[in-house]
Amino acid sequence: MIESLNADFAVGDYVLGSLGWREKWKSTGEGVSLVDSKLAPVQTFLGVLGMTGMTAWAGLTRVARLKSGSTVFVSAASGAVGSVVCQIAKLMDCRVIGSAGNAKKIAWLREKAHVDEVFNYNETEDLSGELGALAPNGIDVYFDNVGGEHLEAALDHMNIHGVVVSCGMISTYNSTEPVPAPRNLFKIIGKRVRIEGMLVSDFLDQQYAFLNDMSGWIKSNALVWEETVTDGLENAPKAFIGLFKGDNMGKSLVRIA
Ligand SMILES: NC(=O)c1ccc[n+]([C@@H]2O[C@H](COP(=O)([O-])OP(=O)(O)OC[C@H]3O[C@@H](n4cnc5c(N)ncnc54)[C@H](OP(=O)(O)O)[C@@H]3O)[C@@H](O)[C@H]2O)c1
Secondary structure: OOOOOOOOOOOOOOEEOOOOOOOOOOOOOOOOEEOOOOOOOHHHHHOOOOHHHHHHHHHHHHHOOOOOOOEEEEOOOOEHHHHHHHHHHHHOOOEEEEEEOOHHHHHHHHHOOOOOEEEEHHHOOOHHHHHHHHOOOOEEEEEEOOOHHHHHHHHHHEEEEEEEEEOOOHHHOOOOOOOOOOOOOOHHHHOOOEEEEOOHHHHHHHHHHHHHHHHHHHHOOOOOOOEEEEEOHHHHHHHHHHOOOOOOOEEEEEEOO
């Protein structure tokens, strides 16, 4: 028989917590929060309404302090964070340029997320040249999920007083040698570029403002998202490794039961 001994949680409630990959656990209720399954499908609290959505929202609104009319470049643009960044920037009347690693992702960004300019970096020999052609008036905000050559290309085209939100550097996570790029870091001096690292956990006190904005956009169908679901705890490592190969479209989720 299943029963709850905690008055804050009823049998059948959905809860959210960072408890690791596991099939079951016993909880006192500490470190878990209730999820409002009427607001949106529960798994969205792991994506657009969860950590990755919050990263996008906080990075753009709090770190970049994005202004409407800006030109925003987003790498890993079809991923869990990037796809939300692109769409929030569009909702804020910005011009958005996105890069991604295959044709399916490029088509989704163009057709579903209505990103203004997109390119497949795997089919581009000259990343900086491509970006310069798509951003003839320069870039005001670069939302960096990738680092490495993407960051170097973005620095070439940042506007004066532009902002780089350093969210992730996935292209370098598995490097076994020190990474040379960006070799043009000196450009931040003349252009007075602000490069700011961010961690989503610094913004937990702004959860209410985030959920308010996000749930409003979701209710008005202003946001779309994709999920790549892998079944079975035994397949979790495969799903994780897939992130580094671009296997996922949108949020990568592992379904356990
Ligand atoms: N700072 C924070 O608080 C915070 C929070 C969450 C996530 N992050 C970071 O934000 C980034 C995005 O996270 P996410 O959860 O949204 O992941 P994701 O974008 O859903 O998945 C990772 C994507 O990165 C791209 N990628 C992998 N290797 C690459 C490479 N060598 N060069 C260029 N692109 C590459 C792949 O897409 P393509 O097929 O397009 O290459 C892959 O699908 C990651 O760097 C992550 O570590 C930071």
